[in-house]
Amino acid sequence: MxxxxxxxxxxxxAFFERLGRGHLFLLRVLASLGALLTRPRLLIKQIWSTGVxxxxxxxxxxxxxxxxxxxxxxxxxxxxxxxxxxxxVVAKSLLRELxxxxxxxxxxxxxxxALTAEIGFMKATEQLSAMEMMxxxxxxxxxxxxxxxxxxxxxxxxxxxxxxxxxxxxxxGVGLLGVDAxxxxxxxxxxxxxxxxxxxxxxxxxxxxxxxxxxxxxFEGYDxxxxxxxxxxxxxxxxxxxxxxxxxxxxxxxxLMFN
Amino acid sequence: MQDxxxxxxxVGVFVALGLAALLMLAMKVANLSQxxxxxxxxxxxxxxxxxxxxxxxxxxxxxxxxxRVVGIGYDAQRFQAVxxxxxxxxxxxxxxxxxxxxxxxxxxxxxYIGLEPGGEDxxxxxxxxxxxxxxxxxxxxxxxxxxxxxxxxxx
Numbered sequence: 001m002x003x004x005x006x007x008x009x010x011x012x013x014a015f016f017e018r019l020g021r022g023h024l025f026l027l028r029v030l031a032s033l034g035a036l037l038t039r040p041r042l043l044i045k046q047i048w049s050t051g052v053x054x055x056x057x058x059x060x061x062x063x064x065x066x067x068x069x070x071x072x073x074x075x076x077x078x079x080x081x082x083x084x085x086x087x088x089v090v091a092k093s094l095l096r097e098l099x100x101x102x103x104x105x106x107x108x109x110x111x112x113x114a115l116t117a118e119i120g121f122m123k124a125t126e127q128l129s130a131m132e133m134m135x136x137x138x139x140x141x142x143x144x145x146x147x148x149x150x151x152x153x154x155x156x157x158x159x160x161x162x163x164x165x166x167x168x169x170x171x172x173g174v175g176l177l178g179v180d181a182x183x184x185x186x187x188x189x190x191x192x193x194x195x196x197x198x199x200x201x202x203x204x205x206x207x208x209x210x211x212x213x214x215x216x217x218x219f220e221g222y223d224x225x226x227x228x229x230x231x232x233x234x235x236x237x238x239x240x241x242x243x244x245x246x247x248x249x250x251x252x253x254x255x256l257m258f259n
Numbered sequence: 260m261q262d263x264x265x266x267x268x269x270v271g272v273f274v275a276l277g278l279a280a281l282l283m284l285a286m287k288v289a290n291l292s293q294x295x296x297x298x299x300x301x302x303x304x305x306x307x308x309x310x311x312x313x314x315x316x317x318x319x320x321x322x323x324x325x326x327r328v329v330g331i332g333y334d335a336q337r338f339q340a341v342x343x344x345x346x347x348x349x350x351x352x353x354x355x356x357x358x359x360x361x362x363x364x365x366x367x368x369x370x371y372i373g374l375e376p377g378g379e380d381x382x383x384x385x386x387x388x389x390x391x392x393x394x395x396x397x398x399x400x401x402x403x404x405x406x407x408x409x410x411x412x413x414x
Contacts, residue, residue, distance in 0.1 A: 036317070041263070048266045053271045091288050156277025163280035166288060190317070190324075194289040202284065 026171040035140035050111040051153030053246035066168025080245035087188035090169035095197045099162030100205035108242040112217040116238040119221025154210025213242045300385035304359040309340045310395025318372045319330040325350045354379040358391035
């Protein structure tokens with residue numbers, strides 16, 4: 001019985017310790033962001049590896065999600081004779097929820113894991129310690145550019161995902177199912193609002209999700225147990241935690257934004 | 260060196276693509292170009308009942324959208340709902356005795372304000388009030404009246 005209580009206490013202490021370390025780490029990363037201004041090349045390289053390399057999966061998934069929305073939306077709307085609203089349904093659901101959330105989940109799997117594994121192996125092979133020996137701050141040199149790159153790349157990827165998705169919905173609805181092209185766009189344009197839907201949905205959610213994913217990813221990598229097993233466990237944790245964080249935050253953000 | 264250059268170019272293309280997608284969403288999907296002008300002039304109208312009218316509902320004249328509803332409030336002195344609408348400055352020749360009605364687009368559609376121009380020579384200016392208004396059709400009320408008429412007539 002006492003052992004059980006002790007285990008519970010140890011578990012919660014470890015949890016809060018880790019949470020605290022994560023936040024302290026975030027503060028240290030934020031403090032070292034200034035160094036990026038003098039070395040923008042590092043940032044560009046990271047935007048390339050997190051953003052550009054994620055482009056293929058984002059574009060393909062965006063197209064398919066949009067096409068499925070077009071098909072399903074049409075089937076539902078046609079029973080009410082409201083298939084002209086298809087454009088509105090596709091655009092609103094993509095802009096507000098599906099675009100930022102699905103691209104964030106894909107981004108966590110595609111780029112977040114790569115960040116964690118890379119930093120974790122740098123730690124395991126003692127490259128980070130070697131840098132410290134040479135008086136190079138690994139936070140400034142390694143962590144900060146990766147952190148910022150993900151925040152820059154994520155809203156751009158969400159915007160691309162959404163735009164491709166709308167085109168996918170257009171292709172399915174107008175091209176295959178014969179919805180009128182004019183009403184597809186006009187219904188969408190009369191009801192979708194710039195601040196409420198585009199900025200709130202894609203931009204703000206994109207930035208928030210990007211920040212959370214990259215924070216979790218770099219922290220897990222930096223905090224990983226420096227063995228092969230430790231890195232693999234950290235990579236797994238990155239996917240699980242950032243997916244859960246994205247879904248939870250999405251609920252909160254939606255509640256705040258669209259009330 | 261060649262590699263860095265290539266990488267920089269692809270990153271440039273990526274960022275440009277992302278911004279272009281955002282621009283497309285703003286222009287094509289949210290139709291930014293049409294109602295950016297919040298500098299339209301504002302007029303008021305008092306209604307007994309606004310029904311399900313919502314802020315940002317269109318204000319139409321002859322079926323053409325000429326403005327948007329920008330605010331709905333309740334005037335405690337007049338016991339009426341006050342609707343403020345912003346009219347696009349392109350339409351500045353609306354007679355002062357124009358009537359405002361609340362209509363519903365289709366059976367289940369959203370409600371909008373329809374303006375019916377009067378015959379005065381003077382045009383509406385910002386801050387003016389539309390005198391002639393007709394409230395929204397509330398389905399329950401209409402049904403009630405209908406049933407009342409039925410029961411009065413039948414015996």
